[in-house]
Amino acid sequence: MASPAETYSTEKVHESANFLKSKMGSVKPKIGVICGSGLSGLGELVENKIIIKYTDIPSFVESTVPGHKGQMLFGQINGKDVVCMQGRFHPYEGYPAWVVGFPLRVMKLLGVDTVLATNAAGGINPDFKVGDFMVIKDHISFPGLSGFNPLRGHNDESFGPRFPAMNDSYDKKLRTLFKQCASELGLDNIMREGVYCNVAGPSYETIAELRLLLKLGGDAVGMSTAQEVVTARHCGLKVVACSLITNECILEYDSNKTVCHEEVLETSKQRAQKMESLVSKFIGKL
Numbered sequence: 001m002a003s004p005a006e007t008y009s010t011e012k013v014h015e016s017a018n019f020l021k022s023k024m025g026s027v028k029p030k031i032g033v034i035c036g037s038g039l040s041g042l043g044e045l046v047e048n049k050i051i052i053k054y055t056d057i058p059s060f061v062e063s064t065v066p067g068h069k070g071q072m073l074f075g076q077i078n079g080k081d082v083v084c085m086q087g088r089f090h091p092y093e094g095y096p097a098w099v100v101g102f103p104l105r106v107m108k109l110l111g112v113d114t115v116l117a118t119n120a121a122g123g124i125n126p127d128f129k130v131g132d133f134m135v136i137k138d139h140i141s142f143p144g145l146s147g148f149n150p151l152r153g154h155n156d157e158s159f160g161p162r163f164p165a166m167n168d169s170y171d172k173k174l175r176t177l178f179k180q181c182a183s184e185l186g187l188d189n190i191m192r193e194g195v196y197c198n199v200a201g202p203s204y205e206t207i208a209e210l211r212l213l214l215k216l217g218g219d220a221v222g223m224s225t226a227q228e229v230v231t232a233r234h235c236g237l238k239v240v241a242c243s244l245i246t247n248e249c250i251l252e253y254d255s256n257k258t259v260c261h262e263e264v265l266e267t268s269k270q271r272a273q274k275m276e277s278l279v280s281k282f283i284g285k286l
């Protein structure tokens with residue numbers, strides 16, 4: 001098993017990238033895909049797959065969450081060379097923020113210029129329904145605001161500046177293209193756009209916390225993506241991200257409903273095919 005490096009080092013990110021370059025054959029990925037909880041099926045879209053387990057990649061850590069396979073795929077989706085992370089790292093697994101963002105720098109070194117991140121999220125916006133897709137317009141990262149930022153510590157200038165802007169994190173043209181693809185597939189009725197609240201997890205939210213997120217302008221809540229996006233934007237990657245609303249957030253004290261990871265995985269399973277069609281169409285148009 002690869003063990004997490006103590007601190008970020010430029011040598012380690014180059015070592016990981018060089019290892020992957022030696023394995024990826026003639027694939028020249030410009031597109032990186034990250035599969036969210038229960039969305040590993042997106043990896044099934046990859047043709048002529050080369051599969052590399054995270055545990056075999058230098059400086060990569062283990063993916064410990066059910067629904068995250070823990071392997072990197074190289075191949076083609078809809079005719080385009082891609083690298084696909086079948087599973088991601090989350091801060092609640094005990095990993096420092098820079099470890100969570102590390103694969104994005106590796107992708108940059110592999111030649112990726114656009115990242116498509118997916119995730120499973122709870123719907124805070126009362127108009128959202130379980131099974132909706134939400135293209136992410138912006139995020140509020142509570143871990144990031146409180147110091148758990150993947151760029152904390154030594155700044156590696158070879159990737160980006162000390163103080164990168166984040167106001168344009170979720171690329172407007174790519175969001176438009178993503179929504180257009182959804183329209184072409186007849187998915188307008190389930191396609192939303194909104195603000196993703198990133199929390200640390202692993203416990204789900206209390207009612208008071210969810211009411212706070214709603215007041216702050218959040219539409220969905222989850223435990224990932226923001227650290228990846230900040231790392232990606234720092235090194236100049238374009239980002240598009242989509243949440244699958246896997247569960248309703250409980251905002252009322254008299255509700256007898258609750259949330260669990262099994263429900264999250266079940267909704268992902270039910271929507272997998274639609275998400276796969278959408279991702280495939282979108283990648284074909286990049």
Ligand SMILES: O=P(O)(O)O[C@@H]1C[C@H](O)[C@@H](CO)O1
Pocket residue numbers: 035036037038065088090118119120121201222223224225260261264
């Ligand atoms: O990796 P994502 O953000 O898709 O996974 C979400 C957040 C937690 O890991 C898990 C909670 O059910 O699903």
Ligand SMILES: Nc1nc2[nH]cnc2c(=O)[nH]1
Pocket residue numbers: 120121122123199201203204205221222223246247248249259264
């Ligand atoms: N924090 C959080 N993460 C999720 N991932 C999927 N659903 C949820 C949720 O309701 N809350």
